[in-house]
Amino acid sequence: MINNDTIVALATPAGAGAIAIIRLSGSEAVTIADTCFRSVKKDKRLSKQKTHTIHLGHIVDGNKTVDEVLLSVFRNPNSYTGEDVIEVSCHGSSYIQQEIIQLFLRKGCRMASAGEFTLRAFLNGKLDLSQAEAVADLIASDNEASHQLAMQQMRGGFSSEIAKLREELLNFASLIELELDFAEEDVEFADRTQFKDLIDRIVFVLKRLIDSFAVGNVIKNGIPVAIVGEPNVGKSTLLNALLNEERAIVSDIAGTTRDTIEDEISIGGVGFRFIDTAGIRETKDVVETIGIQKTFEKIAQSQVVIYLFDAVSVFAKKASLDAIKVEIEKIKNKYPQKPLVVIANKVDAINDDEKTSLKNAIPEIELLSAKTKKGVEELKLTLTNFVNTGALRNNETIVTNTRHYDALLKALEEIQKVKYGLDTGLSGDLLAIDIRQALYHFGEITGEITNDDLLGNIFANFCIGK
Numbered sequence: 001m002i003n004n005d006t007i008v009a010l011a012t013p014a015g016a017g018a019i020a021i022i023r024l025s026g027s028e029a030v031t032i033a034d035t036c037f038r039s040v041k042k043d044k045r046l047s048k049q050k051t052h053t054i055h056l057g058h059i060v061d062g063n064k065t066v067d068e069v070l071l072s073v074f075r076n077p078n079s080y081t082g083e084d085v086i087e088v089s090c091h092g093s094s095y096i097q098q099e100i101i102q103l104f105l106r107k108g109c110r111m112a113s114a115g116e117f118t119l120r121a122f123l124n125g126k127l128d129l130s131q132a133e134a135v136a137d138l139i140a141s142d143n144e145a146s147h148q149l150a151m152q153q154m155r156g157g158f159s160s161e162i163a164k165l166r167e168e169l170l171n172f173a174s175l176i177e178l179e180l181d182f183a184e185e186d187v188e189f190a191d192r193t194q195f196k197d198l199i200d201r202i203v204f205v206l207k208r209l210i211d212s213f214a215v216g217n218v219i220k221n222g223i224p225v226a227i228v229g230e231p232n233v234g235k236s237t238l239l240n241a242l243l244n245e246e247r248a249i250v251s252d253i254a255g256t257t258r259d260t261i262e263d264e265i266s267i268g269g270v271g272f273r274f275i276d277t278a279g280i281r282e283t284k285d286v287v288e289t290i291g292i293q294k295t296f297e298k299i300a301q302s303q304v305v306i307y308l309f310d311a312v313s314v315f316a317k318k319a320s321l322d323a324i325k326v327e328i329e330k331i332k333n334k335y336p337q338k339p340l341v342v343i344a345n346k347v348d349a350i351n352d353d354e355k356t357s358l359k360n361a362i363p364e365i366e367l368l369s370a371k372t373k374k375g376v377e378e379l380k381l382t383l384t385n386f387v388n389t390g391a392l393r394n395n396e397t398i399v400t401n402t403r404h405y406d407a408l409l410k411a412l413e414e415i416q417k418v419k420y421g422l423d424t425g426l427s428g429d430l431l432a433i434d435i436r437q438a439l440y441h442f443g444e445i446t447g448e449i450t451n452d453d454l455l456g457n458i459f460a461n462f463c464i465g466k
């Protein structure tokens, strides 16, 4: 995987803009740039320039001048990738961008693959794996909470916490393994009481990190909200009102929402992912049956459920309030832990007495009109109240990455074995095996332990030029 051929890519988005940045990294970056950059100053060779310097000049292709540019020089190891890096800030026309990239390719660069600059930064020890993953999260973050978490992880708080525990554990592993070399003498280099303390500390930290994933995961991926209810009660209209756009199909024909539509909005700095679901209704229609099955699946997947009913049909005697209460109870019984918001929709078309009678019948009810958007802001407020962002405010480390979560679970499992071994006086050689296993999973997080497949997977999800 490690190769230091010179790679090139556009670092800014494709398409025209005021300025575009083309980035080169690798052992030949400076030499290649020198062949096609002419400084406005006489005899200014890039190979003679200090790191972190910026130069005005022209990119030339033979006797053709391609553009007037600013060129930055970063010298190995003082660059993002840790290699020699050249950045060309050119005028942002797509044509100029392509001309310059093609020129560099002809001079001996190759196109970078997705995430390859950051992969090199990782391989050169500029950032650890968890920090590299945070770079991707940072680029993807589109609300305050996910941005804050990515920023925190990129700074390395999480990695250093894990690395510190790993190091302490490694010390003990070495001491215990040393004992094995002196097996005949029956010595104990590793103080068992101190070791137990360390294990307890590790268990505590691991459990806290594992628990934090519940918050981290929803913040990173958005909180899934299922909107459920009978056909035609206004689920799609409500979704549109929440999203402020005409994204879901609204129709008068009952049962038109057949597929689930997902969309995300940011409320109070946290992303909510709305899942528009087919109506809950007994039906013989095959297509709809699949939709109803999906409704229950979606409730299971969601973090918050919005149950919607049509207030107009209740008073037009087309729907019975008792039947609605039964539905609500069904959901509560099946998912007792799941926050449930009960909404009477279409209240623009009922009178005040009817509103009062609804409130009396179902105390927790929220009255709403998806059509006029009355009550939509109140609903948003209700939703934010379900999110516990306390850990965020306290600046605690929060795990957002499924790969880290899995590694932490495995590390905890191994550490529990070590703890059990210590409590039962397990022999050093067996203890050492469990410790090594735990160390392995710690190393997976920061990237001390890795393999090409894993790296390939992580960096393939980056954009080209990152």
Ligand SMILES: Nc1nc2c(c(=O)[nH]1)N(C=O)[C@@H](CNc1ccc(C(=O)N[C@@H](CCC(=O)O)C(=O)O)cc1)CN2
Residues within 6 Å of the ligand: 021, 052, 074, 077, 078, 079, 080, 087, 126
């Ligand atoms: N133009 C530009 N902007 C960018 C980046 C970039 O690569 N180029 N970045 C890329 O993602 C981010 C900034 N990250 C960077 C991290 C380290 C170094 C760097 O040169 N590090 C050296 C020297 C540090 C120093 O000044 O002492 C080093 O670590 O040794 C540069 C950018 C965001 N903005």
Ligand SMILES: Nc1nc2c(ncn2[C@@H]2O[C@H](COP(=O)(O)OP(=O)(O)OP(=O)(O)O)[C@@H](O)[C@H]2O)c(=O)[nH]1
Residues within 6 Å of the ligand: 230, 231, 232, 233, 234, 235, 236, 237, 238, 249, 250, 251, 252, 253, 254, 255, 256, 257, 258, 277, 278, 279, 345, 346, 347, 348, 349, 368, 369, 370, 371, 372
């Ligand atoms: N008066 C009134 N009509 C509404 C309101 N919300 C939705 N409607 C109407 O109710 C009908 C059904 O709305 P939809 O949003 O398609 O309902 P749905 O629950 O998604 O329906 P399915 O796709 O069948 O599951 C449409 O004609 C909407 O215009 C509301 O707040 N007030």
